[in-house]
């Protein structure tokens with residue numbers, strides 16, 4: 001039998017946390033342990049292999065018939081959550097969530113096939129900017145009881161790179177962005193995170209719960225195996241209507257026009273190193 | 288009023304701060320603001336940096352100096368800037384899209400209930416922002432509809448301003464520090480280098496997966512870079528494989544550079560890499576595959592084995608320069 005104690009989290013923000021467990025059978029010797037829940041927000045984005053084209057509205061890309069994937073940084077976040085669980089026995093649940101159209105369930109299923117336990121999809125066809133996205137994610141966080149939010153540092157479509165930090169501020173949580181290494185302590189009270197920053201690698205200690213955003217070197221995500229893809233179809237995927245959340249999602253950033261950048265013209269092939277140096281010196285005048 | 292958050296290192300004002308000043312001046316003119324104020328936040332030495340920043344044509348410099356602000360931590364800087372921004376109540380807050388700027392600005396945006404445009408390359412007349420999306424394959428014009436607006440700016444899109452003869456007023460604002468222990472600095476592992484900083488260099492030599500090892504970077508790329516006084520860059524593949532430190536990654540999800548001369552060695556030219564260097568003035572590609580996409584953006588392409596071409600090029604450049 002498990003006893004649940006309500007304990008104040010240690011982050012000084014006074015957020016009430018529960019989910020601390022005491023194993024009743026070994027009462028005397030048991031350290032107060034915690035069974036942690038991890039929230040991984042992920043975004044449906046166009047495949048990075050495709051060459052994007054302008055759509056007919058001139059305010060969006062051509063979305064018909066293109067391939068969609070899990071934002072690569074979010075895949076890394078899912079993988080990190082799975083590795084945490086595999087390395088220790090106290091991860092209770094890995095919940096993936098996304099905001100997007102109904103088809104986003106495909107990307108959530110991918111994460112479930114990788115090994116996440118359940119998924120929440122906030123269904124909307126509306127245009128959701130980073131501001132709206134973080135408000136929705138904040139609401140999802142509040143409805144669960146999570147020790148950690150792991151998410152991408154940027155989505156490769158909008159290249160905005162804001163949502164994690166917005167979420168951190170909104171929830172009064174510390175953050176560690178651009179993570180290349182994450183070490184969680186035994187009691188889920190702190191995380192030591194190495195970050196890829198200008199000039200090198202910085203290591204921070206943050207109290208949990210916290211928002212950690214992933215960088216490329218954190219891990220190499222696994223491919224879901226066929227049996228796991230089949231299993232994932234049976235895992236719970238809860239759809240939540242946007243209206244149900246009562247969150248203001250009016251965008252603060254609107255796209256008014258899109259254009260293709262000026263194309264660079266291919267130059268010439270040179271036949272030798274000598275010719276290259278001569279061109280750099282006399283033609284380009286850069287030596 | 289516009290507030291430009293200027294990132295300083297010790298007492299000096301790096302290029303990222305100078306281009307942020309240029310961006311603030313552009314925004315002031317294009318979006319019709321009365322005043323552009325530079326803000327410097329940090330520990331020891333900030334006053335000197337503030338005085339230095341005052342020479343570049345902003346209307347005022349405000350600084351906050353407090354021991355808790357060095358080394359940089361998002362939560363501490365957020366706390367300092369919150370009280371400062373409350374006092375100044377600007378309508379637009381900008382900073383350079385360095386890793387620090389990217390880390391911090393969305394936190395401020397959340398506090399200010401502001402929408403943020405990331406990686407802005409131009410402030411448009413009438414109040415719009417221009418920014419790349421989709422690895423630079425799309426240029427979008429966006430409007431930010433919130434009362435207060437936030438933007439990070441892309442360094443390569445703005446020219447370093449020249450110093451003026453007169454300085455603008457400089458003043459300090461008190462900050463009592465923030466007590467949070469929720470985020471603590473542990474250590475910094477620097478990529479020690481005598482070479483110019485990647486984003487500040489006039490010439491960049493980058494190596495890709497074809498380098499095959501960190502030793503080959505040292506043996507082939509480094510001498511060429513040194514002959515040119517260049518910074519060294521790398522593709523993601525080279526960084527992932529451990530041939531080069533993360534700080535060297537050029538591209539969509541690394542650093543954006545636009546030097547006078549960019550030499551790509553053994554790099555195929557994936558769009559994610561091009562996103563970080565295609566605005567360079569002159570691009571040279573050395574690749575043994577004549578079909579490599581890097582040649583589509585290169586001004587001068589050399590189809591060759593890098594292990595022969597690079598030493599020869601290094602030698603030829605040494606000669607040409609002497």
Ligand SMILES: Cc1cc2nc3c(=O)[nH]c(=O)nc-3n(C[C@H](O)[C@H](O)[C@H](O)COP(=O)(O)OP(=O)(O)OC[C@H]3O[C@@H](n4cnc5c(N)ncnc54)[C@H](O)[C@@H]3O)c2cc1C
Pocket residue numbers: 041042043044059060061071073074097098099100101124125126127128129130131133151152153154155156157158159160161162163164255
């Ligand atoms: C239904 C819908 C319609 C959209 N329509 C358009 C459109 O017409 N044109 C257009 O240009 N853009 C559109 N967008 C994208 C939008 O502009 C934002 O880019 C996006 O939703 C906000 O996140 P970001 O890309 O700015 O995130 P970033 O801040 O770059 O992302 C960082 C991280 O935040 C998390 N995250 C971000 N978004 C979501 C999400 N939706 N769900 C879960 N996690 C998330 C991920 O972990 C991600 O790695 C649409 C988005 C949605 C959901």
Ligand SMILES: Cc1cc2nc3c(=O)[nH]c(=O)nc-3n(C[C@H](O)[C@H](O)[C@H](O)COP(=O)(O)OP(=O)(O)OC[C@H]3O[C@@H](n4cnc5c(N)ncnc54)[C@H](O)[C@@H]3O)c2cc1C
Pocket residue numbers: 048072073156494495496497521522523524525536537538539540541542552553554555556557558559560563573574575576579591592593594
């Ligand atoms: C989410 C995401 C983000 C990314 N962000 C970035 C980014 O910021 N920056 C980045 O660079 N990439 C990024 N990438 C990766 C990008 O898609 C490419 O995989 C990467 O740029 C390839 O690196 P490369 O050109 O060194 O390697 P390859 O593509 O493997 O190219 C190696 C080249 O070397 C040539 N070669 C081999 N041997 C020799 C020789 N002896 N002499 C001469 N030439 C030789 C080959 O012909 C080939 O063209 C990202 C990818 C994703 C999914």
